Amino acid sequence: MREQLEAAFGATTDRAERALLAHARSHLAELARVVDALTHPDAPLNGASLLGDAEWDLVHDRVAWSAEMYRIFARAPQDGPLTLDQLPSALHPEDRRAVSGLLTAALVDGKPIDAEFRLQLGDGTVRAVHCVGAPQVADDGGVHAVWLALRDLGRAAA
Numbered sequence: 001m002r003e004q005l006e007a008a009f010g011a012t013t014d015r016a017e018r019a020l021l022a023h024a025r026s027h028l029a030e031l032a033r034v035v036d037a038l039t040h041p042d043a044p045l046n047g048a049s050l051l052g053d054a055e056w057d058l059v060h061d062r063v064a065w066s067a068e069m070y071r072i073f074a075r076a077p078q079d080g081p082l083t084l085d086q087l088p089s090a091l092h093p094e095d096r097r098a099v100s101g102l103l104t105a106a107l108v109d110g111k112p113i114d115a116e117f118r119l120q121l122g123d124g125t126v127r128a129v130h131c132v133g134a135p136q137v138a139d140d141g142g143v144h145a146v147w148l149a150l151r152d153l154g155r156a157a158a
Helices: 002-009 015-039 067-072 093-109
Strands: 051-057 062-065 113-120 126-137 143-156
Touching (some): 051 067, 067 143, 093 113, 093 126
Antiparallel strands (some): 051 062
């Protein structure tokens, strides 16, 4: 795919096309780092971001986290995943209201989530993450679960 992009846009002088090409290259490089991290989970990350996923089943009151989610939140698996009620406590105080609004919109209105925010870990470290998610709507129109994927942006946040 990278070769196709270079062949199609590599010699362009159009500013918008150059910007699009740079954006695509960046995403391809990140994808390669994530695939390498997933393929070799015990290897050092070498700048690759962690990608974790979670599902909160509202009907059965269950939470499932991937191993990567525990690493993103710097949480021991034996401590279990955070519930939706506990999740705000892991957010940077300045981001809690906005993220709570996103979660409420997902749970009440069935809206998808796509946002960057900061986690504040137990040791005080602040970690920037990108989150995408989607509510799972039942036949009756009500939300019965919320799925989220978090990507550690690999940088400390202010």
